[in-house]
Amino acid sequence: MTITNEQSSWFESTFDAMASNVERAVLGKRHVIELAFTAMVSEGHLLLEDFPGTGKTSLARAMSQTVQGTSSRIQFTPDLLPGDVTGITVYDQKRGEFEFHPGPVFANIVLADEINRASPKTQSALLEAMEEGRVTVDGVTRSTGSPFLVIATQNPIEQAGTYRLPEAQLDRFMMKTSLGYPDLASTIRILEGTSDIRHDLEPVITPQGLLTLSELARAVYVHPLVYDYIARLIEATRTARQVRMGSSVRGARALTKASKTWAAAHGRVFVTPDDVKRLAEHVLAHRIVLDPEAEFDGVTAGAVIGQILMDTVPPSRSDIG
Incomplete structure (x- = not known):
């Protein structure tokens, strides 16, 4: 099945309405909000590497209100146990029988705050839920529900007492980005009256x-040359x-799925190379491991992906029709 123009128009207007609704609570962060919803519609997860007080909790809460879902927040600390998740x-x-008490992972949107402060054993408690949307406790498997999005955060400055996320877990996050501090205009709006910021969104x-959006996104057309372009970027x-x-390969699939959603969110029934380029750094940078010498020289994963995008020739519009 291929998405129709009418379905694409509905997708675009709905996606825009969702992002605009969240922007009433998280000012001046439209692009990050769109990335978060792209990850959610694409059935992926989001990693935010950011400073404290930038609105990460507000973003998760506003998204859950927008999709009429449930949300939970887990404060990851060194003494947190897997069962707490x-x-x-x-x-x-x-x-006279055993009763299961569900943890906070059973919600539509789960905010895993400062995930790198917990031990690797506790971090791994999220692996099955993020990959398969289910949790196994004492031999019994239970679904987390759908839709399901994990928004994990980590502080890029304070590294004392933290545990670096292993590559296997980083690979399960579809995207990595940051909210950052609000711009000057948004800061002034906040200072002029915090009552204007909505915390009870309709x-x-x-x-x-939302599941219908996910189904439509999967139906967006990808030209074989665009598949080839994605494969060459991964290589x-x-x-x-x-x-x-x-x-x-999970990174290649994530880039493809996210590009489909991004295309539909912008009113198209097919993926363009520009869609891939727009999302490549967010999807791929956290999946690569740099040489120690390169890290010592100050090379960043984002810079490497940027250079790869410059060196890899995309298909032209005439080639993909």
């Missing part, structure tokens, strides 16, 4: 409607001089 089974003496779409991450480990 997934839930535990408790024996009920009155009833829903724009139901969870079932280039593995052969780049400063890179010790390139992107996985």
